[in-house]
Amino acid sequence: MRALCKNDRTLGQLIEQAGPITLDLPKRLNPFDALLRSIIYQQLSGKAAAAIHKRVRVLFSGGNINPDEVLAIDDQMLRNAGMSRAKVAAANDLAQKTIDGLIPPGSRLREMSDADIVENLTQVRGIGEWTVQMFLMFQLGRPDVLPTKDLGVRKGFMLTYGLDELPAEKDMVVYCERWRPYRSVGSWYMWRALEL
Secondary structure, three states: HHHHHHOOOHHHHHHHHHOOOOOOOOOOOOOOHHHHHHHHHHHHHHHHHHHHHHHHOOOOOOHOOOOOOOOOHHHHHHOOOOHHHHHHHHHHHHHHHOOOOOOOHHHHHHHHOHHHHHHHHHHOOOHHHHHHHHHHHHHOOOOOOOOOOOHHHHHHHHHHHOOOOOOOOOHHHHHHHHHHHOOHHHHHHHHHHHOO
Protein backbone atom coordinates (compact mmCIF):
# COMPACT_ATOMS: atom_id res chain seq x y z
CA MET A 1 0.00 0.00 0.00
CA ARG A 2 2.83 2.35 0.76
CA ALA A 3 4.12 2.08 -2.79
CA LEU A 4 0.69 2.90 -4.21
CA CYS A 5 0.25 5.87 -1.89
CA LYS A 6 3.74 7.13 -2.69
CA ASN A 7 3.35 6.76 -6.46
CA ASP A 8 -0.15 8.27 -6.56
CA ARG A 9 -1.11 10.72 -3.82
CA THR A 10 -4.72 10.95 -4.99
CA LEU A 11 -5.11 7.19 -4.76
CA GLY A 12 -3.36 7.37 -1.39
CA GLN A 13 -6.03 9.75 -0.10
CA LEU A 14 -8.76 7.37 -1.31
CA ILE A 15 -7.03 4.43 0.38
CA GLU A 16 -6.85 6.39 3.63
CA GLN A 17 -10.54 7.33 3.38
CA ALA A 18 -11.80 3.87 2.35
CA GLY A 19 -9.66 1.83 4.73
CA PRO A 20 -7.87 -1.46 4.13
CA ILE A 21 -8.74 -3.69 1.22
CA THR A 22 -11.01 -6.62 2.01
CA LEU A 23 -10.79 -9.47 -0.46
CA ASP A 24 -11.77 -13.02 0.42
CA LEU A 25 -10.32 -15.53 -2.01
CA PRO A 26 -11.90 -18.97 -2.26
CA LYS A 27 -10.14 -21.61 -0.19
CA ARG A 28 -10.54 -24.15 -2.98
CA LEU A 29 -10.45 -23.02 -6.59
CA ASN A 30 -13.06 -24.65 -8.83
CA PRO A 31 -12.66 -23.01 -12.26
CA PHE A 32 -15.75 -24.64 -13.75
CA ASP A 33 -18.01 -23.53 -10.92
CA ALA A 34 -16.56 -20.00 -10.80
CA LEU A 35 -16.83 -19.50 -14.57
CA LEU A 36 -20.36 -20.94 -14.71
CA ARG A 37 -21.36 -18.49 -11.98
CA SER A 38 -19.80 -15.66 -14.01
CA ILE A 39 -21.79 -16.68 -17.08
CA ILE A 40 -25.03 -16.71 -15.08
CA TYR A 41 -24.30 -13.30 -13.50
CA GLN A 42 -23.37 -11.51 -16.74
CA GLN A 43 -25.43 -8.41 -17.52
CA LEU A 44 -27.87 -8.92 -14.66
CA SER A 45 -28.43 -7.14 -11.37
CA GLY A 46 -26.88 -8.95 -8.44
CA LYS A 47 -30.27 -9.86 -6.95
CA ALA A 48 -31.70 -11.30 -10.18
CA ALA A 49 -28.49 -13.19 -10.95
CA ALA A 50 -28.34 -14.65 -7.42
CA ALA A 51 -31.92 -15.91 -7.74
CA ILE A 52 -31.19 -17.58 -11.09
CA HIS A 53 -27.92 -19.04 -9.79
CA LYS A 54 -29.76 -20.50 -6.79
CA ARG A 55 -32.45 -22.05 -9.04
CA VAL A 56 -29.77 -23.55 -11.30
CA ARG A 57 -27.88 -25.05 -8.35
CA VAL A 58 -31.07 -26.67 -7.04
CA LEU A 59 -31.31 -28.64 -10.30
CA PHE A 60 -28.14 -30.53 -9.41
CA SER A 61 -27.42 -33.05 -6.66
CA GLY A 62 -26.48 -31.23 -3.50
CA GLY A 63 -26.09 -27.96 -5.35
CA ASN A 64 -22.65 -28.99 -6.61
CA ILE A 65 -22.50 -28.63 -10.37
CA ASN A 66 -20.08 -30.58 -12.50
CA PRO A 67 -19.55 -30.43 -16.28
CA ASP A 68 -21.03 -33.89 -16.96
CA GLU A 69 -24.26 -32.93 -15.21
CA VAL A 70 -24.56 -29.68 -17.18
CA LEU A 71 -24.27 -31.58 -20.45
CA ALA A 72 -26.71 -34.27 -19.27
CA ILE A 73 -29.50 -31.94 -18.14
CA ASP A 74 -32.13 -30.82 -20.61
CA ASP A 75 -31.42 -27.27 -21.80
CA GLN A 76 -35.05 -26.35 -21.17
CA MET A 77 -34.60 -27.00 -17.45
CA LEU A 78 -31.80 -24.42 -17.38
CA ARG A 79 -34.01 -22.05 -19.37
CA ASN A 80 -36.86 -22.59 -16.90
CA ALA A 81 -34.44 -21.68 -14.09
CA GLY A 82 -33.93 -18.30 -15.80
CA MET A 83 -30.89 -18.74 -18.03
CA SER A 84 -31.11 -17.26 -21.53
CA ARG A 85 -30.48 -19.43 -24.59
CA ALA A 86 -27.08 -17.77 -25.04
CA LYS A 87 -26.11 -18.50 -21.43
CA VAL A 88 -27.22 -22.13 -21.73
CA ALA A 89 -25.08 -22.45 -24.87
CA ALA A 90 -22.15 -20.85 -23.03
CA ALA A 91 -22.62 -23.19 -20.04
CA ASN A 92 -22.63 -26.20 -22.37
CA ASP A 93 -19.50 -24.96 -24.15
CA LEU A 94 -17.76 -24.41 -20.80
CA ALA A 95 -18.76 -27.91 -19.66
CA GLN A 96 -17.54 -29.56 -22.86
CA LYS A 97 -14.25 -27.66 -22.88
CA THR A 98 -13.71 -28.55 -19.22
CA ILE A 99 -14.29 -32.24 -19.95
CA ASP A 100 -11.99 -32.03 -22.99
CA GLY A 101 -9.23 -30.58 -20.78
CA LEU A 102 -9.19 -27.17 -22.45
CA ILE A 103 -10.07 -25.51 -19.13
CA PRO A 104 -7.13 -26.29 -16.85
CA PRO A 105 -7.69 -27.37 -13.25
CA GLY A 106 -7.15 -24.80 -10.52
CA SER A 107 -3.67 -26.05 -9.65
CA ARG A 108 -2.49 -25.51 -13.22
CA LEU A 109 -4.24 -22.14 -13.56
CA ARG A 110 -2.38 -20.90 -10.48
CA GLU A 111 0.90 -21.54 -12.34
CA MET A 112 -0.11 -19.88 -15.63
CA SER A 113 0.54 -16.25 -16.56
CA ASP A 114 -2.36 -13.80 -16.66
CA ALA A 115 -2.02 -13.48 -20.45
CA ASP A 116 -2.10 -17.26 -20.94
CA ILE A 117 -5.20 -17.55 -18.76
CA VAL A 118 -6.96 -14.81 -20.75
CA GLU A 119 -6.03 -16.53 -24.02
CA ASN A 120 -7.17 -19.92 -22.72
CA LEU A 121 -10.46 -19.01 -21.06
CA THR A 122 -11.70 -16.59 -23.74
CA GLN A 123 -11.97 -19.58 -26.08
CA VAL A 124 -15.17 -20.46 -24.21
CA ARG A 125 -18.34 -19.03 -25.69
CA GLY A 126 -19.67 -16.20 -23.52
CA ILE A 127 -16.41 -15.64 -21.64
CA GLY A 128 -14.62 -12.46 -22.62
CA GLU A 129 -11.66 -10.52 -21.34
CA TRP A 130 -13.65 -8.79 -18.56
CA THR A 131 -14.94 -12.10 -17.18
CA VAL A 132 -11.42 -13.52 -17.13
CA GLN A 133 -10.08 -10.38 -15.45
CA MET A 134 -12.66 -10.78 -12.67
CA PHE A 135 -11.63 -14.44 -12.38
CA LEU A 136 -7.97 -13.42 -12.14
CA MET A 137 -8.71 -10.90 -9.40
CA PHE A 138 -11.35 -12.63 -7.30
CA GLN A 139 -10.57 -16.32 -7.78
CA LEU A 140 -6.79 -16.34 -8.23
CA GLY A 141 -5.97 -13.15 -6.31
CA ARG A 142 -3.72 -11.81 -9.05
CA PRO A 143 -2.33 -8.44 -7.95
CA ASP A 144 -1.77 -6.66 -11.28
CA VAL A 145 -5.05 -6.71 -13.22
CA LEU A 146 -6.55 -3.50 -14.63
CA PRO A 147 -10.10 -4.04 -15.94
CA THR A 148 -10.42 -0.88 -18.05
CA LYS A 149 -13.66 -2.11 -19.63
CA ASP A 150 -15.35 -2.23 -16.22
CA LEU A 151 -17.78 0.67 -15.94
CA GLY A 152 -17.44 0.80 -12.15
CA VAL A 153 -13.66 1.11 -12.33
CA ARG A 154 -13.95 3.84 -14.95
CA LYS A 155 -16.62 5.74 -12.97
CA GLY A 156 -14.56 5.45 -9.79
CA PHE A 157 -11.51 6.75 -11.66
CA MET A 158 -13.53 9.69 -13.02
CA LEU A 159 -14.80 10.53 -9.53
CA THR A 160 -11.45 10.05 -7.77
CA TYR A 161 -9.50 12.18 -10.23
CA GLY A 162 -12.19 14.83 -10.74
CA LEU A 163 -12.73 14.19 -14.45
CA ASP A 164 -15.75 15.56 -16.31
CA GLU A 165 -16.26 12.37 -18.30
CA LEU A 166 -15.32 8.73 -18.24
CA PRO A 167 -11.64 8.22 -19.02
CA ALA A 168 -10.65 6.50 -22.25
CA GLU A 169 -9.32 3.00 -21.66
CA LYS A 170 -5.95 3.86 -23.20
CA ASP A 171 -5.60 6.90 -20.92
CA MET A 172 -6.31 4.74 -17.88
CA VAL A 173 -3.71 2.19 -18.97
CA VAL A 174 -1.08 4.93 -19.26
CA TYR A 175 -1.99 6.62 -15.96
CA CYS A 176 -2.27 3.37 -14.01
CA GLU A 177 1.26 2.29 -14.90
CA ARG A 178 2.20 4.02 -11.63
CA TRP A 179 0.07 1.45 -9.80
CA ARG A 180 2.12 -1.53 -11.04
CA PRO A 181 2.45 -4.21 -9.79
CA TYR A 182 -0.73 -3.61 -7.76
CA ARG A 183 -3.27 -2.49 -10.35
CA SER A 184 -5.85 -4.93 -8.93
CA VAL A 185 -5.66 -3.04 -5.63
CA GLY A 186 -6.04 0.31 -7.41
CA SER A 187 -9.03 -1.08 -9.31
CA TRP A 188 -10.63 -2.31 -6.09
CA TYR A 189 -10.34 1.19 -4.66
CA MET A 190 -11.98 2.64 -7.78
CA TRP A 191 -15.04 0.48 -7.01
CA ARG A 192 -14.89 1.63 -3.38
CA ALA A 193 -14.81 5.27 -4.50
CA LEU A 194 -18.37 4.82 -5.77
CA GLU A 195 -19.56 3.72 -2.32
CA LEU A 196 -18.10 6.57 -0.28
